[in-house]
Amino acid sequence: MMFKLMLFFAGVPSSALMNVRLKAYLPVIFICLMCLAPAARAENIYQTSDDFVNESFAGKPPEAEVLWLQDDLKKQLEDILDHGYEGKRVRYWKQGQRSVWVLEEIGKTKPITTGIVINNKKIEVIKVLVFRESRGWEIKYPFFTEQFTKAGLTHEHKLDRTIDGISGATLSVRALTKLARIALLLDQQLKHS
Amino acid sequence: MLLSRTLISAAITTTLAAPVAYAETTVGGYGEFHYNNLEQTATSGAKSDKKMLDFHRFVLEFGHDFNDHIRFFSEVELEHAFVKNGSGADSTPGEVELEQAYVEMDIDDNSSFKAGVFLIPVGMLNETHEPPAFYGVERNLVEKEIIPATWWEGGVMYSGHLDNGVSYDLALHSGLNASDGNIRDGRSKVAEAAGEALAYTARVKYTGISGLEIAATVQLQDDLSQGTAAEAIGATLIESHVAYATGPFKASAMYAQWDLDAGAPDNKEEQSGMLVEASYKVTEKFGVFVRQSDWSIVVNEDKSQTVAGFNYWPHEDVVFKFDYQTEDHDNATESKGFNLGVGYQF
Structure with a gap:
């Protein structure tokens, strides 16, 4: 051939x-x-969650904390996700103005595990840690994720900038954008020192 | 998909590092219901109406992960709502089709191999055609008539991508059975398809800049007659397209051409078409578009279609569509009118 x-x-x-x-x-x-x-090896694990958290805090991560989801916050999460959400709490790591989140959302049929660092209410880093879908692989590369750098959240819980999509990867792009919005929203609930 | 989504929603609260469980078997689907209201004018001047309601596509998708690097995916489609054996007036337009059914194995982080029935990697719609993903009630006619989408074959395919956004697909698969030069009718749909002559497809795609897609496909057909003609009728398809989206704007253009070797009907040795489309999302839920398509299957019988309309997404997976179209066929009918549609995916 x-x-x-x-x-x-x-x-x-x-x-x-x-x-x-x-x-x-x-x-x-x-x-x-x-x-x-x-x-063939295991699913596409680009970085473990542990390594991502360690890297985000230069090898000295703080203790994990838990954010409990009150009804109004949960409703806001569901509005962003555009589907129901059964969780009651979210684990995070916080130090100064920075917080780190490891979140997941379905792309087409499988979860995309994503690490997000928020610094002073803006996205500092967003990184796909595990990608399990057959299509939409482009979202794991910096040429896509760099669009999120320094993005903040509007009062309507939208990103304050447009994220250009990828043809044929609409659902993966959508999932990552939702996770970015959720991380920013959750960070707003924290009391930063 | 619903099952896995529920599980994963809970997983947002999960701890670090531990592998997250998700559903091994997934169910998805999409569908679209159309209303066409067209006025047709024959070359004689006689007018007729085409008013039709049609549940055009009802699709169910089933997938299963055998482990983290071997999976199965399938797509079963009921077209035109009702299937009944019969002929002539007793027949129905409905078809039940197995459009995808393959086993896929990852080779490494960036490449995979699949075997079974799969969609041919060509064009803009052939692989991604869920109704909320495109403008227009009906799919564009260049891809339908020239490529011809939706097009699936049985065989093997190797796919890979590079870190710079370049991806590639190489496929060896069943060929068309179209010695009369009618490409679309030559799809055997992997239903006891003749295997005398195979086909070879290669695609290169670049998506290394967000919003941009540039792709080119070449396909070689060994023999459109599947061994029934005295001399093999080879054929070559080339297709290329570019699409760019930035903010609310999106523009795309596509060109496709078949070249059939000697042995095919003289007036069908070259078949080609091109389209351009522009769209603008006025809001997150509402977008407008215009599309121009020109194509020719038979020499000196050019066809063209202009479509403009809008999509409204009340939910990101549900879309309502309206468009107005004019269509002109040389030496044949003209038509104009509007289409309505509703589509969904899950």
Whole structure:
């Protein structure tokens, strides 16, 4: 297949390519790919939550704290998520004006685990820690996540800037944007020293 | 998906590091209901109306994770609401289709391999066509008539991506059965599809800048006659598109062309089409668009369509649509009128 496509890009007329019978290569391609597959590793864990928290506090993270969700806050979370939310509390780490959150939301069918650092009510870092979807992988790269840097929250609980999406990855983009808004909203509930 | 969403909602409160449990089996779906109200004018000047209600697509998706790197995904579609065996006036337009059913295995963080029935990596809509994701009640006609979307085949595909936003797909799959040059009708839909002649698809896509997508696909068909013609009828499809969205604005353009070798009907040796579309989201829930499509399947029979309208999303997964269209076919009918639609995904 590759050979045939290389010939095409090299300018060989398609009529000539059609005479190249490649069906014989089919079993070989199958076997090669099947041999590669067992090398597969676990889901795409780019960084563990522990490592993210440690990194965020230069290796000296504070003790984790818990934010209990009162009814009005829970309602605000649900408004952002656009679906119900069953949780009662959220764990976080706080030091000075900074807070760190590890949150998850469904993209298409699977959760995207995301680490978010808030500094003085603005997003300092947003990083995809675990990505389990087959599509929408672009959201894990800085060329996408850098758009969130220094984003804040409006009174309507929207980001104060537009996040440009990715074609074919609408649901993943949507999930990450929601998590950014939630982290900012939760941070507003904390009393920073 | 609903099941997993519930589980994951609870997971927001979970502790660090511990792996989060999520549903191994997921259910999703989408659908769209349309009303078409078109006035058609034949070359003779005779007018007729096309007023139709149609639950165009009802789709259920089932997926299952066997472990963290081997998964199954499927999509079953009921088109046009009702299927009945029969012929002529006794028949219905309905079809039950297995559009996707494949096992996918991750090879490493950035590449995977799938085998089974999958959507061909081509065009803007073929792989992503949930109604809330696109403008217009009906899908654009260039992708429908030229590519032809929705297009699925059976075979194997290797997909990968690089850290700079470049991704690629290489597929070896069942071929079309279209010695008469009718590409769309040549889809065997993997229903005891002839396997005498295969097809090869390669796509390169760049999405390394937020909002931007540039992609090109090449496909080679060994023999559109599937071995029934004295000499193989090869064919080549090239397709490329660019889409850019920034803030509320989005613009896209696409070109697709088939070249059929000798042996195909002379007047169908080249089939091509292009479209341009611009849209603007006035609010988060309301957007307007305009689209121009031009295509030709038969020599000297050019077709064009202009569509303008709006989408209204009362929920991010639910959309109501309205558009007004004019369509002009050389040497054939003209039509104009409006379409209404409601669509959803979950």
